[in-house]
Amino acid sequence: MNPQMDDTGQKIRVAVVGASGYTGMELLRLLINHPAVEITALTSESYADSPIEEVLPSLFGMLKLTCKKFDPREVAKHADVVFLAVPHKTAMAAAVELLPLGVKVIDLSADFRLRDPAVYRQWYGADHAAPELLKEAVYALPEFYRQQLTTARLAAAPGCYPTAVLLGLFPLLKREVVDPCSLVIDAISGASGAGRKLDLPLHFAELEGNVKAYKVACHRHMPEIEQELSRCIGRDVMVTFTPHLVGTVRGILATITATLVTSKDVKELRTLYQSWYQDEPFVRILPDGRFPETKQVRGSNFCDIGLAVDARTRRVIVVVAIDNLVKGASGQAIQAMNVMMGLDERTGLRLPPLFP
Amino acid sequence: MNPQMDDTGQKIRVAVVGASGYTGMELLRLLINHPAVEITALTSESYADSPIEEVLPSLFGMLKLTCKKFDPREVAKHADVVFLAVPHKTAMAAAVELLPLGVKVIDLSADFRLRDPAVYRQWYGADHAAPELLKEAVYALPEFYRQQLTTARLAAAPGCYPTAVLLGLFPLLKREVVDPCSLVIDAISGASGAGRKLDLPLHFAELEGNVKAYKVACHRHMPEIEQELSRCIGRDVMVTFTPHLVGTVRGILATITATLVTSKDVKELRTLYQSWYQDEPFVRILPDGRFPETKQVRGSNFCDIGLAVDARTRRVIVVVAIDNLVKGASGQAIQAMNVMMGLDERTGLRLPPLFP
Amino acid sequence: MNPQMDDTGQKIRVAVVGASGYTGMELLRLLINHPAVEITALTSESYADSPIEEVLPSLFGMLKLTCKKFDPREVAKHADVVFLAVPHKTAMAAAVELLPLGVKVIDLSADFRLRDPAVYRQWYGADHAAPELLKEAVYALPEFYRQQLTTARLAAAPGCYPTAVLLGLFPLLKREVVDPCSLVIDAISGASGAGRKLDLPLHFAELEGNVKAYKVACHRHMPEIEQELSRCIGRDVMVTFTPHLVGTVRGILATITATLVTSKDVKELRTLYQSWYQDEPFVRILPDGRFPETKQVRGSNFCDIGLAVDARTRRVIVVVAIDNLVKGASGQAIQAMNVMMGLDERTGLRLPPLFP
Amino acid sequence: MNPQMDDTGQKIRVAVVGASGYTGMELLRLLINHPAVEITALTSESYADSPIEEVLPSLFGMLKLTCKKFDPREVAKHADVVFLAVPHKTAMAAAVELLPLGVKVIDLSADFRLRDPAVYRQWYGADHAAPELLKEAVYALPEFYRQQLTTARLAAAPGCYPTAVLLGLFPLLKREVVDPCSLVIDAISGASGAGRKLDLPLHFAELEGNVKAYKVACHRHMPEIEQELSRCIGRDVMVTFTPHLVGTVRGILATITATLVTSKDVKELRTLYQSWYQDEPFVRILPDGRFPETKQVRGSNFCDIGLAVDARTRRVIVVVAIDNLVKGASGQAIQAMNVMMGLDERTGLRLPPLFP
Structure with a gap:
């Protein structure tokens, strides 16, 4: 019952680092029906080596992948785009390792949102691990930074x-x-x-x-x-x-x-x-x-x-x-990916709200 | 932003009678993304002449139709399949009028579920308006009546x-x-x-x-x-x-x-x-x-x-x-429609659950 | 199981006009355990002639009174203090009838809160029925109008x-x-x-x-x-x-x-x-x-x-x-009553919050 | 604003062991207004040395006691009745220490509910620490064991x-x-x-x-x-x-x-x-x-x-x-205490439900 099977064409291979948290599982909910994407790798430190359908019972029968511990080479080998759905500090370390391997990175944590490393230190209590990447990262609010996103290698999804x-x-x-x-x-x-x-x-x-x-x-x-x-x-x-x-x-x-x-x-x-x-x-x-x-x-x-x-x-x-979790996190991250990958920005995101 | 635009091919034209109740609005939520369907007509007695996006603000910008009072000829002119999402008693009256006009009818009310008109009267406090249609109606639980649904003209979606x-x-x-x-x-x-x-x-x-x-x-x-x-x-x-x-x-x-x-x-x-x-x-x-x-x-x-x-x-x-509202009502009704219209039964219904 | 039985001493007789709404039932919840009070009369237009324990099943077995239609003479005969827990407009009409009968009135509606009849008309869409009583009414926020409440005949419990x-x-x-x-x-x-x-x-x-x-x-x-x-x-x-x-x-x-x-x-x-x-x-x-x-x-x-x-x-x-419903309505009204009747202001209101 | 001050008469001194859990805090909510009781000691391992009004903000200003680590002698010195609101296993150990010190013990855990130590071991995964006390403990459902409770030294409040x-x-x-x-x-x-x-x-x-x-x-x-x-x-x-x-x-x-x-x-x-x-x-x-x-x-x-x-x-x-939390735990435990101490069984428990 995997809808990705229906489509031919070359798919964008995406990995979700941190698949077992709420923004990670929301990425999966949305990406499963994204027609231009193939989910190829999942990581989770807490649920390493567990099938995702055990970790997230709502996805039982919908996605046949197993969570692995994060290994940047392994992830980069299987993916064109990597979503980081891990806590701040962890995310910037992962980005530093992933970017040189040629993937695009969309970070849902706070690590690349604040441009000034001093402000980052003040509010997140740690030195920034990659101040030079801060300059490169695009603040992924497509309504205001669409142009910059089209060429971005590293996007920082805004806070909710x-x-x-x-x-x-x-x-x-x-x-x-x-x-x-x-x-x-x-x-x-x-x-x-x-x-x-x-x-x-x-x-x-x-x-x-x-x-x-x-x-x-x-x-x-x-x-x-x-x-x-x-x-x-x-x-x-x-x-x-x-x-x-x-x-x-x-x-x-x-x-x-x-x-x-x-x-x-x-x-x-x-x-x-x-x-x-x-x-x-x-x-x-x-x-x-x-x-x-x-x-x-x-x-x-x-x-x-x-x-x-x-x-x-x-x-x-x-x-x-x-x-x-959608426009405030995972949906916006996918919207940014669509822009970064030259897709129609709405792809995979035409979801009517669940009411009532 | 209407996803139905993306597809070519001949679409099945569907009407929803009773669009402003919960099963009606759930039909719309699901049908808006159904790739083989075009929503062509909506009726609502309480909201006649109101744009659906006013009646259901969650659909604002997603569906440009106006609710009308129910008129069987008008509905049948625009639809191949009609969903009845109105209360019992109202539904059987509508079915009696619609079927001779050549449309297929999928009733989400209780009106065609009980085969014995005497049992219907006992539990719903009214004589059945179309006992002969009771015999014809197929109980639309595809897992058990799939074969009968393939040729059905009238389907009764089961209770939740x-x-x-x-x-x-x-x-x-x-x-x-x-x-x-x-x-x-x-x-x-x-x-x-x-x-x-x-x-x-x-x-x-x-x-x-x-x-x-x-x-x-x-x-x-x-x-x-x-x-x-x-x-x-x-x-x-x-x-x-x-x-x-x-x-x-x-x-x-x-x-x-x-x-x-x-x-x-x-x-x-x-x-x-x-x-x-x-x-x-x-x-x-x-x-x-x-x-x-x-x-x-x-x-x-x-x-x-x-x-x-x-x-x-x-x-x-x-x-x-x-x-x-899905497998217990509107989703099941669409699943039945897929069977009745020769589509892949899963079409439009590959939705991951919304968790959390 | 009526705790009022345990106590001797002269009780203050109170009536609740509009016992079946949320502020009315909250008054009952609090007054049932108020040691200086006896609940003597209840009115409800929607539930006239119904025992209160049928109207409010949570009070089943706790209060043996029957709701009556509002009759000012009947109410005044049985009560020293009357709480009005009815909608605005209804409340001012009741106050006009009750005050000349010698009872004290504590109104939980908006009718006596606004001092200027013109402002009342602007916001509540009706002429005030008793502009002279507006001048007399004390705004029943004991923390600021305690002194005025001690001699008040008519108190207007503030909005929440x-x-x-x-x-x-x-x-x-x-x-x-x-x-x-x-x-x-x-x-x-x-x-x-x-x-x-x-x-x-x-x-x-x-x-x-x-x-x-x-x-x-x-x-x-x-x-x-x-x-x-x-x-x-x-x-x-x-x-x-x-x-x-x-x-x-x-x-x-x-x-x-x-x-x-x-x-x-x-x-x-x-x-x-x-x-x-x-x-x-x-x-x-x-x-x-x-x-x-x-x-x-x-x-x-x-x-x-x-x-x-x-x-x-x-x-x-x-x-x-x-x-x-308590400090924003019924509890505050009882606090005001305590002040008006010369009781310890805390009487009947020493309730720890219900957590969790 | 402590209502216990108002009363004279000799109060029953009670201690709550495990005051920071839900049954512990519910005991406090009910005991604060119990007219025959004085709360004299509280224990909490997680919040030792914290004032209870910091631990349970809902009680801010209502109870001026500080939680201590559990010390049976200290507790017994200040109490006639001790409520155990701690997890199973911990409770039986505490009871073993407290009973010889002359207090009555009411245990809200499962430790003294099952009469057969073998059944206890099967379901709770531990040997029972005091099988002889199991025989003595009264199952504190007053509606069925009222007589036995009147003379009980150790009561086991039933599960919810x-x-x-x-x-x-x-x-x-x-x-x-x-x-x-x-x-x-x-x-x-x-x-x-x-x-x-x-x-x-x-x-x-x-x-x-x-x-x-x-x-x-x-x-x-x-x-x-x-x-x-x-x-x-x-x-x-x-x-x-x-x-x-x-x-x-x-x-x-x-x-x-x-x-x-x-x-x-x-x-x-x-x-x-x-x-x-x-x-x-x-x-x-x-x-x-x-x-x-x-x-x-x-x-x-x-x-x-x-x-x-x-x-x-x-x-x-x-x-x-x-x-x-009330009839299924703390209220029932207090009802049992009332029986054990010769009080009117309803004392402190005449609380109307909080609706809505």
Whole structure:
């Protein structure tokens, strides 16, 4: 029942390093039906030598591969593109070994997102292993770095929060519609964003029915957001960023509040967004009176954006929803691969959301 | 972004009558990516004249059709196959009008599942509008009625509970391994099985975190299960069937307990199931020590089966999981359509489960 | 098993008008164990003449009263204090009839919260039925209007969002620590805040797993928040208020961002809050590094407050958690009753949260 | 705000050994408001020397005690009654040390439930450390061993599944209404029953929305159920027991199917149950057509029982709901303490369920 059998043509051979975590298994869910791709190698340190269908029972009968311990030569021999779905620090070490072997690398960790090694050290508590690669890595938000991705050898898939925030804010900042000093961002995430590593706050009985803020004004995605916003307008931007965790699995909802430089009504702003994103296959600007819901994008690569203006306080409120494991991680990584490999960017990603 | 554009070839034109309910929207989710199908018409009484992307925001940008009030001539003009995703009683009336117009009809309601009009009246409180069509209708469980489906004009997609129970029990009954008088079935369903109609027990604050039994020994799927089990072995079978509702959305888990006629160990039984279902693309017999979980099939057309034997009491326990909206409704209906239209049965249904 | 039997002494006789909604049933849950109270009368229009233990199966065997249709004379005959747990508009009509009969009235609806009848009309779409009572009504946030409550005849229990926001903001505004023009409030609520009335967005399968913003910058609690903040500092305050709904039942988490007038560190602010609330039995100022979680207050009358400062942007972030049905509604109403009746304010409300 | 201060009178001094797990914290939630008890000592190996309000933030401000490492002399010095809320094996070692020091011990683990040391070894994989105490220990289901509890020094609080099953089955077996060879039990539990220890199947993203069977026909509560049923009728009883885990936190629902020895209608059976349990404060026999729901007992010590008869198959279906942490653990342990200490059995346990 492997759909890849149906197709002829030369397939792109891909490997997934770290197949047993949530972004790894989400890559597999999406790649299994990607018509231009053949999954050729999987690695997992915790499940080395286990068939993937034992590791991920949802894939039982769908993929006949066995996880191996990571060996860069072995991986590079079987793959044209390697996805790194391993924790930060591990990822940069793997990239350093893989790139000279001629493969393209798409890293889903944080290791190649921050351009400044000092900032990396400050937020991730380690020296960067490959500062020279930092310069080369392309920040894999295709809506803004598509051109650079076409020739990239190393892509850094953005964090989930930054994806939602940047797609929500870029049009306003680029058009100088809002005061960049006024940005207040509250974002809500489900538990899958924290990964599969056991931790008491992620224990079912603790999190179910719970709503809380965490890492208030000190989350690692804050410098990533600020870096990209600053690049966007060419000067330093600082934001107040408060992430929240609720008892759901998938989805990020970001609510961004900003002060308008000059009065604008919501219709003008919607027109701006619609025109800005008119050719983007995965960004949906919602009509008047409708706001994004995480469940309306669940399992899909969509980023939904809704807009409101509080004329009294002259503030705009931008609400953005993505599935953190798809547009916020694995789907975006595949979208980047499509660009890097010259495919139609939508290939394998035309998935309607799973609702209800 | 309509994937149907990519393909040439003559497409099967399909209409969905009742597009705004859960089985209707699930048909759309699956059919949008079905390579041999073109969705040509949608009806909805509650949302007549609304674009489907307003009715179902998850499909925003994916399907450019407007819901109409049901008009059989209009539907038949645009479709080769019509799915009826409307409540019982409404469905049989629609089928009576549609069939003479030359379309094939696949009914997801209960209207053509019970062969005996008297049983229908007893359980659904109405005279059957087309008893002669009852004789013609094929019970659309492809694993057992595939042959009959190839020539069917009218197919009755099985209920969600019966799908799980029948796939779990047929091998045991056919092979006379268990006593047909000993069947005790407890099944657990999520809320989507109850549909989109508002009702206090389905109000979020009431159901969240709740576990309960309902319609104990008097659920409408009981006579459907008994009819098919009786046909299976050629004599009357009665079961004790207790459905349960829990605070989840998708999934049915059926736990079936039966007394073995002669001692058998679990290995023998697994071999029986594996051989029985060896050519079935959607039935997965789980290995030793593994039991089905609804989340391992969510969003997919799989039916997972696990087995245990309590040697002390000489009972077998069969555990079955399906997604009630896919293998228990819309996926199965499409599987039936594939058979009826001579397509590869798996077309459009090779979906990995959405986990986590 | 009625605990009220154990006690002698003269009990306060209380009636609950609207016993079958969520705030009504929560009043019963709390009042059943209130040692100074006897529940003497219940009304419900939808369940008139039904025993309450049929209407609310959780109370089966705990309360032997039958719901009646609302009759002001009948209610006043049996009660010293009447809680109104009915929708707005209905509540003000009931208050008008009840007060002249000599009972004290505690209204949980919005009818007596807004002081200006014009603002009421603007936000609730109706003329106020008793503008003169508006002047008399005391806003029943005991932490700020305790003195006025001791002599009140009519109390207006605050909305759930306003309770969280006002308790979180008053110390900062009163002490002029933040710029009142800088207030951005994002709040997250569970579904019980929307009541028991059926509605598609509250249908289980729609809301489960969902996160969304709603009534962005136009929620009815916004003018209530602004009214009280303005009274607090003696001049007009406007806020940007974005409420969110997530798939949980109980709990509100409010995240308030404000710009500091002069630099302050979090320790100074915590000292301010601790001293401000030092005698308050239900406000808990969390220690350094800890932030509120809705589940840590579930079922209790606590209001938990956590603080952070983003020194770079000179903003303070205040996070507040309450159980919307307790401190945000019924618990607060009972706290107000305790004050109005000269009881220890904590009576009947010493409930540890239900965790996990 | 410690309610124990309000009362004079001599209090029973209680210690909780293992205060940081779910049954330990639930004991604290209930004991804090128990009017005849003073909590005097807490132990926790993982959180030794931490104030309990840091360990359990929900109790912040409610209990001013610090957890210590377990030292039997220290505990016995401060307590009349000791609750053991630690894992099996640890519990029996503690009991052996505590009993000679003159305290009463109530063990919430499995260590003193099974009378036969050989059965203990078979199911718990260890030799029993105190087989002589096994003979002395009273199985603390007050509805059946009340008399024995009045003089007990050592009580073994029943498992959560056994509590539900035994309360549901005893009347039928005692009255010889059903065939003891026909018992099929399917039970559904929330995650809190599995405790606070981290484990991948209890990781939020894995369990949320999931429904599964586990330990089919081999759960450790099966021999406990069989032991007590066998004692009940004086001969060996074997059951088929299939536990299920669903994505909720609190609650057990047990569905028991049994064959009637002679035909009986549901009315006769309800009369039997009502008369059997007429003096029991915590067992509620639901009226005709109503079935238990876990949420209708959540947070309370109630055990709700509903009944149905399938006359066609001559089977009775008994449905039972409890909160596994209350009637299935900590509430039941306190109920036992009340009996052992000569208090009104209901003291401290008159808690209405938390609904919704």
